[in-house]
Amino acid sequence: MKLLTVNFLTCAVKACRGSPASFPLHFRDVELELQDVDFQADFIRNIIPRVDWEGLQKMASELNFPNIPETKPEGVALDDEELLRNLHRLLLETQVAEGKLICGNCGHEYMIKEGIANFLLPSHLG
Numbered sequence: 001m002k003l004l005t006v007n008f009l010t011c012a013v014k015a016c017r018g019s020p021a022s023f024p025l026h027f028r029d030v031e032l033e034l035q036d037v038d039f040q041a042d043f044i045r046n047i048i049p050r051v052d053w054e055g056l057q058k059m060a061s062e063l064n065f066p067n068i069p070e071t072k073p074e075g076v077a078l079d080d081e082e083l084l085r086n087l088h089r090l091l092l093e094t095q096v097a098e099g100k101l102i103c104g105n106c107g108h109e110y111m112i113k114e115g116i117a118n119f120l121l122p123s124h125l126g
Contacts, residue, residue, distance in 0.1 A: 001095060001096045001112055001115050001116065001117055002091065002092060002094075002095055003059060003063075003090055003091055003094050003095070003096070004047070004051075004091040004092060006024065006025065006059060006096075006101065007024065007051050007052055007055055007056055007059065007091075009023075009024075009025055009101070009117075009119075010022050010023040010024075010025070011023070011025065011103035011105060011106060011108060012119050012121055013103065013105075013106050013108050013121060013125045014125070015105075015106060015125075016103055016105045016106050016108075019105040021103075021104040021105035022103050022104065022105040022106070023052070023055060023104075024052070024055035024058055024059055024104075025101040025102060025103060025104075025110065026058075026062060026101065026102045026103075026104055027059070027062045027063060027096070027099060027100070027101065027102075028099060028100045028101075028102050028109075029098075029099050029100055030063070030096050030098065030099030030100070030112070031096070031097045031098040031099055032063065032094055032095065032096060032097065033094075033095050033096075033097045033115075034089075034093050034094060034095075035093055035095055036093065037088070037092045037093050039084075039085060039088055040088065040092070041081070041084045041088075043088075043092075044084045044087050044088050044091070044092075045078045045084070047091070048072060048073060048078065048087070049072075051072070051091075053071070053072040056068065056090075057070070060090060063094075065090050065094070067083075067086040068086070068087075068090070069083070095115055096112050096115065097112075097114065097115050098112055098113060098114070099112045100112065101117060108121075108125065
């Protein structure tokens with residue numbers, strides 16, 4: 001599961017809808033893999049406006065990923081190749097192979113196996 005994907009996910013439990021604590025989901029017991037992906041500076045420049053920066057910072061912190069600026073880069077900062085490469089590595093090359101995503105509101109755990117998160121809920125949570 002690419003880390004970029006996680007930035008767009010929230011808890012699927014009905015009781016969590018609208019709760020700010022249901023985003024971002026938090027990582028636990030993860031196994032990360034790096035996958036070589038051709039550097040795509042234009043893709044990173046175009047996706048940054050759509051990324052929830054606070055959620056990205058939390059995710060990067062939980063995974064001990066360095067070099068994420070405190071504020072979302074804009075304008076001239078988007079020409080900084082080192083920054084773009086760091087974001088590319090985090091968002092597109094770093095993948096979660098195994099682990100869990102945890103909701104900060106209800107504590108529900110979504111298992112990640114072989115890079116795929118299971119978001120199917122038991123009937124009592126749907």
